[in-house]
Amino acid sequence: MNVRDSFYIIVIVLLGGCSAKPQPIEYGSDNCHFCRMTIVDAIHAAEMVTDKGKVFKFDAVECMVNYQKEIDSTEISMYLCNHYSEPKELIDATGAMFLISENIPSPMGEFLTAFKSEKEALVQKNENGGEIYTWNELLKRFNR
Numbered sequence: 001m002n003v004r005d006s007f008y009i010i011v012i013v014l015l016g017g018c019s020a021k022p023q024p025i026e027y028g029s030d031n032c033h034f035c036r037m038t039i040v041d042a043i044h045a046a047e048m049v050t051d052k053g054k055v056f057k058f059d060a061v062e063c064m065v066n067y068q069k070e071i072d073s074t075e076i077s078m079y080l081c082n083h084y085s086e087p088k089e090l091i092d093a094t095g096a097m098f099l100i101s102e103n104i105p106s107p108m109g110e111f112l113t114a115f116k117s118e119k120e121a122l123v124q125k126n127e128n129g130g131e132i133y134t135w136n137e138l139l140k141r142f143n144r
Contacts, residue, residue, distance in 0.1 A: 020077035022047055022090055023055045034063035037107065042087035044106045044113065049078040061093065062110040065142045079135070081114040084124065094135045097121040101130025112138075 025047065030039045033056040039045050046064040048056040052075075058064040061081050068076070079093040084104075096114045099121050104113045111130070115121040121132050133141060 020049050020051055020053050022049055022078060022080055023057075025057055025082075025088070025090075027088070030057050032057065032059040032063050034058055034067040035108065041107050043082055043084055045088075046079070046081040046093065046114075047090060048076055049080070050075050051077045060106050060108040060110070060112065061098065061114055061138075062106070062108050062112050062142065064093070065139060068139075069143065083114045083116050083120075085116065085120055091116055096135065098133045098135070098138050099124055099128070099130050100133065101125065101128040103128035103130070 025039055025045050027040055027042055028038065031037065032039055037059045039057060039059040041059060044060045046058040046061045048064055048068065056067065058067065064079065080090040081093040081096060082088060083091050083096060091114070093114065096116065097118045099113050099115060100111050101113070101124065102111050104111060104124065106112050115124065125132055
Protein backbone atom coordinates (compact mmCIF):
# COMPACT_ATOMS: atom_id res chain seq x y z
CA MET A 1 0.00 0.00 0.00
CA ASN A 2 1.44 3.38 -0.96
CA VAL A 3 1.17 6.71 0.86
CA ARG A 4 -1.64 7.97 -1.38
CA ASP A 5 -3.79 4.88 -0.70
CA SER A 6 -3.16 5.24 3.03
CA PHE A 7 -4.22 8.90 2.86
CA TYR A 8 -7.53 8.00 1.16
CA ILE A 9 -8.27 5.31 3.74
CA ILE A 10 -7.62 7.76 6.58
CA VAL A 11 -9.88 10.40 4.97
CA ILE A 12 -12.70 7.88 4.49
CA VAL A 13 -12.44 6.71 8.11
CA LEU A 14 -12.41 10.28 9.42
CA LEU A 15 -15.37 11.34 7.30
CA GLY A 16 -17.30 8.27 8.34
CA GLY A 17 -16.65 9.14 11.99
CA CYS A 18 -18.32 12.55 11.58
CA SER A 19 -21.81 11.32 10.84
CA ALA A 20 -24.54 12.44 13.20
CA LYS A 21 -25.74 9.39 15.11
CA PRO A 22 -26.58 8.69 18.74
CA GLN A 23 -24.35 6.73 21.08
CA PRO A 24 -25.53 4.37 23.80
CA ILE A 25 -25.53 5.92 27.26
CA GLU A 26 -23.32 4.00 29.67
CA TYR A 27 -25.39 4.21 32.85
CA GLY A 28 -23.26 4.39 35.95
CA SER A 29 -20.15 5.63 34.10
CA ASP A 30 -21.09 8.44 31.66
CA ASN A 31 -21.33 11.92 33.16
CA CYS A 32 -23.84 14.64 32.39
CA HIS A 33 -22.30 17.26 30.12
CA PHE A 34 -24.22 20.03 31.92
CA CYS A 35 -24.12 19.24 35.65
CA ARG A 36 -21.36 16.58 35.66
CA MET A 37 -23.41 14.09 37.70
CA THR A 38 -23.04 10.42 36.81
CA ILE A 39 -25.92 9.28 34.59
CA VAL A 40 -27.74 6.49 36.43
CA ASP A 41 -31.45 7.05 35.78
CA ALA A 42 -32.49 5.10 32.67
CA ILE A 43 -35.90 6.84 32.48
CA HIS A 44 -34.76 10.46 32.43
CA ALA A 45 -31.43 10.58 30.53
CA ALA A 46 -31.00 12.55 27.32
CA GLU A 47 -28.55 13.09 24.48
CA MET A 48 -27.77 15.82 21.96
CA VAL A 49 -25.93 15.10 18.68
CA THR A 50 -24.35 17.83 16.55
CA ASP A 51 -24.31 17.90 12.76
CA LYS A 52 -20.64 16.86 12.95
CA GLY A 53 -21.44 13.84 15.13
CA LYS A 54 -20.32 15.14 18.54
CA VAL A 55 -22.51 13.62 21.28
CA PHE A 56 -23.42 15.32 24.55
CA LYS A 57 -25.03 13.13 27.22
CA PHE A 58 -27.23 14.36 30.07
CA ASP A 59 -28.65 12.82 33.23
CA ALA A 60 -32.00 14.57 32.69
CA VAL A 61 -33.92 16.33 29.94
CA GLU A 62 -33.78 19.57 31.95
CA CYS A 63 -29.97 19.50 31.79
CA MET A 64 -30.13 19.13 27.99
CA VAL A 65 -32.66 21.97 27.73
CA ASN A 66 -30.51 24.21 29.93
CA TYR A 67 -27.32 23.33 28.03
CA GLN A 68 -28.87 24.04 24.63
CA LYS A 69 -29.25 27.69 25.70
CA GLU A 70 -25.43 27.93 25.70
CA ILE A 71 -24.80 26.65 22.19
CA ASP A 72 -25.77 27.39 18.59
CA SER A 73 -28.86 25.20 18.22
CA THR A 74 -28.60 25.34 14.42
CA GLU A 75 -25.64 22.95 14.74
CA ILE A 76 -27.69 20.29 16.54
CA SER A 77 -28.84 17.36 14.44
CA MET A 78 -30.72 15.42 17.14
CA TYR A 79 -32.27 15.94 20.55
CA LEU A 80 -32.96 12.55 22.12
CA CYS A 81 -34.33 11.42 25.46
CA ASN A 82 -35.27 8.29 27.33
CA HIS A 83 -38.94 7.76 27.90
CA TYR A 84 -41.04 6.51 30.75
CA SER A 85 -42.47 3.29 29.34
CA GLU A 86 -39.25 1.84 27.88
CA PRO A 87 -36.25 2.91 29.98
CA LYS A 88 -32.93 3.25 28.16
CA GLU A 89 -34.62 3.62 24.75
CA LEU A 90 -33.78 6.96 23.14
CA ILE A 91 -36.55 8.73 21.25
CA ASP A 92 -36.71 12.00 19.34
CA ALA A 93 -37.23 14.63 22.03
CA THR A 94 -38.68 17.10 19.53
CA GLY A 95 -41.61 14.74 18.94
CA ALA A 96 -42.02 13.58 22.54
CA MET A 97 -44.55 14.78 25.10
CA PHE A 98 -43.34 15.85 28.53
CA LEU A 99 -45.07 15.69 31.88
CA ILE A 100 -44.02 17.78 34.84
CA SER A 101 -45.51 16.03 37.87
CA GLU A 102 -44.27 16.21 41.45
CA ASN A 103 -45.31 12.57 41.78
CA ILE A 104 -42.66 11.37 39.27
CA PRO A 105 -39.22 12.48 40.53
CA SER A 106 -36.40 13.19 38.07
CA PRO A 107 -32.65 13.46 38.80
CA MET A 108 -32.47 17.27 38.83
CA GLY A 109 -35.66 17.91 40.78
CA GLU A 110 -37.72 19.39 37.95
CA PHE A 111 -40.10 16.38 37.95
CA LEU A 112 -39.79 16.25 34.16
CA THR A 113 -40.49 12.98 32.34
CA ALA A 114 -40.69 12.24 28.60
CA PHE A 115 -43.29 10.08 26.87
CA LYS A 116 -43.38 8.64 23.38
CA SER A 117 -46.96 9.75 22.79
CA GLU A 118 -49.57 12.14 24.10
CA LYS A 119 -51.73 9.15 25.06
CA GLU A 120 -49.00 7.78 27.38
CA ALA A 121 -48.47 11.22 28.90
CA LEU A 122 -52.20 11.65 29.51
CA VAL A 123 -52.43 8.29 31.31
CA GLN A 124 -49.63 9.33 33.68
CA LYS A 125 -51.10 12.82 34.11
CA ASN A 126 -54.42 11.26 35.14
CA GLU A 127 -52.62 9.02 37.66
CA ASN A 128 -50.02 11.51 38.94
CA GLY A 129 -51.27 15.00 38.13
CA GLY A 130 -49.11 17.67 36.53
CA GLU A 131 -48.87 19.54 33.26
CA ILE A 132 -48.11 18.24 29.77
CA TYR A 133 -45.79 20.07 27.36
CA THR A 134 -44.61 19.64 23.78
CA TRP A 135 -40.89 20.13 23.07
CA ASN A 136 -41.39 23.76 22.01
CA GLU A 137 -43.59 24.51 25.01
CA LEU A 138 -40.96 22.96 27.27
CA LEU A 139 -38.22 25.15 25.75
CA LYS A 140 -40.36 28.25 26.34
CA ARG A 141 -41.01 27.22 29.95
CA PHE A 142 -37.31 26.74 30.67
CA ASN A 143 -36.28 29.92 28.84
CA ARG A 144 -38.35 32.22 31.07
